[in-house]
Amino acid sequence: MRGIVKRFPGVLACDAVDFDIRRGEVHALLGENGAGKSTLMKILYGLYSHEEGTILLNGEPVSIRTPTDAIELGIGMIHQHFMLVDTLTVTENVALGLPSSRGPLLDLDRVAARIRELSETYRLDVNPDALVWTLAVGERQRVEIIKALYRGAALLILDEPTAVLTPQEVDDLFHILRRMTQDGHSLIFISHKLHEVLNISDRITVLREGKLMGTVPAQGMSRADLARMMVGRDVLLERNRSPVAQGSARLVLENVSALGVTGHESLRGVSLQIHAGEILGVAGVSGNGQRELAEVIAGLRAVTSGWVEMDGLDVTGQAAGERTQTGFAYIPEERMHDGVVREFSVSENLILQDHTRPPYSKGIFLDFAHIAQHSQELVRNFRVKTPGIETPTKSLSGGNIQKLILARELARLPKVLVAAQPTRGVDIGAMEYIHQRLLDQRETGTATLLISEDLDEVLALSDRIAVMYEGRVMDIVKREETSAEELGLLMAGVYPER
Amino acid sequence: MAAHERTQFTLDRITGAALPVLAVAGALVVGALLLLMLGVNPFTAYAALFNGALGNVSGITQTLTKATPLLLVGLGICIAFRGGVINIGGEGQIILGAVSASAFAIGFSHWPGWLLLPLTMLAGTLAGLVWGGIPGWLKARMGVNEILSTVMMNQIALQVMNFLLRGPMLDPAQIAAGTNIPQSAALPEAVWLTRLVPRTLFHSGAILAVILAVAVYFLLWRTTIGYRIRAVGLNAAASRYAGIPVSRYVVLSMALSGAFCGLAGAVEVMGVHHRMIEGMSGGYGFSGIVAALFGKLxxxxxxxxxxxxxxxxxxxxxxxxxxxVPSSLVVALQGLIVLFVVASDLYVRRRSRRRMEERE
Structure with missing residues (x-):
């Protein structure tokens, strides 16, 4: 790809980007959210058109207008969100949209045979007759890989393929990817996880704000080097955790069970304690009860048994509003859905809990002078980048919306904080900042429950780590005494041998 | 946020303001096609429409007289929509508001006017409040779809009125004359609203409606109650977490919405008809929704x-x-305007969403 330019209204998404990939290599595309890596790949896959530049395949200029063009040229893409029909079998999913070799009649047996062949060659371990909904996330991903291979992809684009996997599943995936490259396939690996990129790639291309920062061989690069290229300055990768004297138990869950969204028991007898000045990380593959755990503590989901104590008070029966008034703060996983009212202005969102309290209102009348003053202060203190406090919240970036929520929640000086996926989808700068804030809270004696799918984040911030599997806490381990491998096994529901 | 995004933002606001105008223009163009199909010169037809409505004092006062209940209903609809509920029950609430106001005024006709007049309005308002509050409560407590329940309650209100106007509330003069036209006795003059232009129907209810429009604006954007109504309407999940009693505000939004429709009914009998008559709701309960949508809620x-x-x-x-031309063409025209307004709104929203997605 040479000199690719793509503009969105008001944004130069790709600014004369060059990118090339050789046969049999893994080429990582690295950059923060909004750096243009997905845009570049969507152009290559025919989902977006580009305004300038050319795409050459084997030296020939090609025009890729639709994904069909891309597939015909042997380009496949595996999206972050899988494109599979849950109620169909693997074979049916693979055959979907392809002409049958028997004309109007189905040729599913031939497709299945080919799937077995591919599965064997690359040790994908996929059963063609399995229904997709019965498969685990890692298996579904392999179905996607098969789909692309079946369509004859020689060049495969993988968009953040490791985001949903346990560490062991990541290892498995990497083995598969290596076998594919040995076979002459070329792979483009989109990610922002530096150690994975270093582990799997031959070369690395870094984008920043739509501009090409450079293409370097993975050999000899360090995480710090890559982070600097991505962000444009030195990035602190290790978090400074000073020892903090831990106080009394601020948050206690005793044998808590609760139903999930689907009505099944999603939390099964969870007991844990978090002390003042402690961060308890919760690791686990998503969907193992973490969300329900956060909602139970926040007072948004009723318990079916057990109780919740905050600061020595039984709050099991209290509504969310009462809990926030007694020193609870919550950074919800779905920040757009549960954390803010998108259409509200920045300042309106900053008073979401406190609008009925002085000085923000007198009687039923809102006091705009005080609200503005308070908002200005929070926006400044928490470095929320916004044109003004009257700007609609939805026009802010994800990182800044997260800072806004952080500002609102931490301004209450909480005794107990639940932070669910606090840095998901935010840029490195915001991530650094949010981590620092969480650690600052820890030093002031807040008891924090940190739920994250990012194991690195959990390891970097937590004092102790609880691993959840199928609604249960498998184990709670001290950070110093554990490893990613041990946690990975626990996340998969296996007790490691000690 | 960079400068270009700020320009984009102001640009969106300008197009946002121009859209209703464009929507009307679009509707008129399609309406012109309909007129052509009827073999009528659209220019003569539109000229007649324009002159009839605004060409002379009589037209203007009639327009404003019709606008009064539309505005009151429209205010109620604004509150409901902002609170995330949809009130299709305006007709029923108007009818019951008018019935209650009439019954109250006739029943207490000996009371002094300074007391009777506001209380008559209040009686209509409360009737609407209850009639709107019931579907709100049903929604909050049992998840009953408020669109269905309000539509059904329109029918109940209509039959209640039919019964009352043919029985307990039937004008004694009608009984005496044996004509039995279903209407109530005349309201005491003390509750008649002042006619603003002599020999027209244009009454002081219009002033009240405009004052209330400003009051509703203050309620929605300057008070904690309005803040909560809007928060619940826009994002119930976030509101619940913030400690706002969501279901109570659902009931409140519907009840307030009904109250304004009930008041519209009271004002209509007090200002125009001076008695309860059949068909006095005149479809305002539905046209008011259109007006509110057209006013961007x-x-x-x-x-x-x-x-x-x-x-x-x-x-x-x-x-x-x-x-x-059949006047039902105007109903079609109204429908076209709504269609254009809603479609343009959807277009703008989808465009901005697409822009956000592309930017990631």
Whole structure:
């Protein structure tokens, strides 16, 4: 790809980007959210058109207008969100949209045979007759890989393929990817996880704000080097955790069970304690009860048994509003859905809990002078980048919306904080900042429950780590005494041998 | 945020303001095609419509008289929409508001006017409040879809009125004359609203409606109650977490919405008919929704919007008479305007969402 330019209204998404990939290599595309890596790949896959530049395949200029063009040229893409029909079998999913070799009649047996062949060659371990909904996330991903291979992809684009996997599943995936490259396939690996990129790639291309920062061989690069290229300055990768004297138990869950969204028991007898000045990380593959755990503590989901104590008070029966008034703060996983009212202005969102309290209102009348003053202060203190406090919240970036929520929640000086996926989808700068804030809270004696799918984040911030599997806490381990491998096994529901 | 995004933002606001105007223009163009199909010169027809509604004092006062209940209903609709509920029960709430106000005024006709007049209005308002509050409560408590329940409650209100006007509330003069036309006795003059222009129906209820529009604006954007109504309407999940009792505000939004419709009914009998008659609701319960949508669900936007819809209603009659077009064409025209307004709104929203997605 040479000199690719793509503009969105008001944004130069790709600014004369060059990118090339050789046969049999893994080429990582690295950059923060909004750096243009997905845009570049969507152009290559025919989902977006580009305004300038050319795409050459084997030296020939090609025009890729639709994904069909891309597939015909042997380009496949595996999206972050899988494109599979849950109620169909693997074979049916693979055959979907392809002409049958028997004309109007189905040729599913031939497709299945080919799937077995591919599965064997690359040790994908996929059963063609399995229904997709019965498969685990890692298996579904392999179905996607098969789909692309079946369509004859020689060049495969993988968009953040490791985001949903346990560490062991990541290892498995990497083995598969290596076998594919040995076979002459070329792979483009989109990610922002530096150690994975270093582990799997031959070369690395870094984008920043739509501009090409450079293409370097993975050999000899360090995480710090890559982070600097991505962000444009030195990035602190290790978090400074000073020892903090831990106080009394601020948050206690005793044998808590609760139903999930689907009505099944999603939390099964969870007991844990978090002390003042402690961060308890919760690791686990998503969907193992973490969300329900956060909602139970926040007072948004009723318990079916057990109780919740905050600061020595039984709050099991209290509504969310009462809990926030007694020193609870919550950074919800779905920040757009549960954390803010998108259409509200920045300042309106900053008073979401406190609008009925002085000085923000007198009687039923809102006091705009005080609200503005308070908002200005929070926006400044928490470095929320916004044109003004009257700007609609939805026009802010994800990182800044997260800072806004952080500002609102931490301004209450909480005794107990639940932070669910606090840095998901935010840029490195915001991530650094949010981590620092969480650690600052820890030093002031807040008891924090940190739920994250990012194991690195959990390891970097937590004092102790609880691993959840199928609604249960498998184990709670001290950070110093554990490893990613041990946690990975626990996340998969296996007790490691000690 | 960079400068270009700020320009984009202001640009969106300008197109946002221009859209209703474009929507009307679009509807008129399609309406012109309909007129052509009827073999009528659209220019003569539209000229008749315009002249009829705004060409002279009589037309203008009729327009404003029709705009008054539209505005009151429209305000109620604004509150409901902002609170995330949809009130299709305006007709029923108007009817019961009018019935209650009439019954109250007739029943306590010996009371002094300074007391009777506000209380009569209050009686209508409360009736609407209850009639709107019931579907709100049903929704909050049992998840009953408020669109269905309000539509059904329109029928109940209509039958209640039919019963009352043929039985307990039937005008004694009608019984005496043996004509039995279903209408109530005349309201005591003390509750008649002042006619603002002599020998027309234009009454002081219009002033009240405009004052209330400003009051609703203050309620929604300057008070904690309005803040909560809007928060619940926009994002119930976030509101619940913030400690706002969501279901209570669902009931409140519906009840307030009903209250404004009930008041519209009371004002209509007090200002125009001076007695309860059949058909006095005149479809305002539905046209008011259109007016509110056209005013972008903003109480102040509802003021010009209801005036425009009032003029359409009046002009339609005149157009029917002078160029022999069925006045139902205006109903079609109204529908087209709603279609265009809603479609343009959807277009803008989808465009901005797409822009955000592309930017990631």
């Amino acid at each position: 903003h109480p102040l936007g509802a003021i010009p919007a209801s005036a425009i819809f009032g003029s359409l209603l009046v002009g339609a009659d005149k157009m029917q008479r002078s160029v022999q």
